[in-house]
Amino acid sequence: MTTSTLRQVESLxxxxxxxxxxxxxxxxxxxxTGGLDPFLMLDELGSERPDDYIGGxxxxxxxxxxxxxxxxxxxxxxxxxxxxxxxxxxxxAQWMHTGRGIIHSEMPLTDSQGLHAFQLWLNLAASEKMSPAQYRDVHGSEMPRLIGGGAELVALGGRWTRDDGQIIVGPLDALAGSxxxxxxxxASGGELVLxxxxxxxxxYVFEGELVVGNTLIPAGHLARLTAGDRLALASASGGQALLLAGIPHREPVAHYGPFVMNSHAELEQALRDYQDGTLTG
Incomplete structure (x- = not known):
């Protein structure tokens, strides 16, 4: 008989x-340094004050x-x-595979509630770092949902399985590190088991609070979870979070500003390529 292991919070x-x-x-x-591998960074943009973000x-x-x-x-x-x-x-959502190089801009828009958005950085494997750049938009209507038990899961990318066996697959099917x-x-009193x-x-909890295993995670905190095969999310008062799953590359990381490579020599080459206009060529 296979024993199921509930995942716990390893660090906050x-x-x-x-x-x-x-x-x-x-x-x-x-x-x-590889602690979130294959993820590198998560930025949360959120304000009701246009001066906080309108410069883009x-x-x-x-x-x-x-x-x-x-x-x-x-x-x-x-x-x-x-x-x-x-x-x-x-x-x-929008997905951008920078590969060997892309030059882009992102300018914010506002609605009655201001701006609230996230940007994730995912590391490319060494074999993909010099691949051609790609870009894709995905509308909310394309994202499947799991609903029940006072909870909802919206899949942007990847395969997500509820404990009752129901499966959804997000439309972004080429995220780095699988x-x-x-x-x-x-919702208050709800539970989601995956x-x-x-x-x-x-x-990453961004609204309210969630309980994972034996740990309460407040808004604005990222929890790294232990190994296991089940994830239980619950809340006494309601909460929202981004769930991030992947397979580590376990490769060296060299980072400078907007460039992430595997060695300092590759970073220096990226800077030279940008300066001489060949970054994207």
Whole structure:
């Protein structure tokens, strides 16, 4: 008989106030030492004050990563050197595979509740870092849902299985590290139980509070979970979180600004390529 193991919280990491782009105020969690592998960084943009974010992110380069941007309120308009131009609104996401290089901008939009969005950085495997750049939008209507037990799970990418065997698969099927990303909402007194043995499993609570195993996770904290094959999320007062799953690359990480490579020599090459105009060529 196979014994099921409920995953527990191994560590909690609080987000830290920061800013990026043209003075955009964010809450950030990052780890470029492999502690979140294959994830590198999570930024939360959230404010009812336009001055906190309206400057946006003017044109800037990337190499060696994927980004996934997900909007709760407001919107973002993306443009890049490949001539992609699109806007995502509440419930939508955009995925960008930077590969060998992309130059893009992201400019915020607002609604009656201001702007609330997330951007994830996922590390590309060494074999993919110099691959061609790609971009894709996904609308909220394309994302499947698991609903029941006072909880809802929205799958952006990856395969998610509820404890009763019901399975949904998110439309973003090319996330680095076989990544999975989902938005979980648990009402007061609700519970969501999932089957997942992903080597890396992270829970970022962004509203209210959630209980995972024996630990209460407050808003603004990222939980790294122990090994196991089941995840139980519960809440006495209600909460929302991003769930991040993946398989670690276990490769060296060299990071400088918008570039993430495997060695300092590769970082220096990326900087030279950007300076001489060949980053994207």
């Amino acid at each position: 990491q609080p987000s830290q106030p920061s800013q990026d782009g043209d003075g955009v105020k964010i809450k950030r969690i990052h780890d470029f 992110f003017p044109p800037h380069p990337h190499r060696g990563i994927q980004t996934l941007t997900y909007v709760i309120h407001g919107g973002l308009t993306h443009e890049d050197h490949l001539k992609h131009s699109s806007t995502i609104n509440a419930g939508d 990544g999975g990303v989902a938005h979980a909402s648990v 089957r997942t043995d992903a080597p890396t499993l992270l829970v």
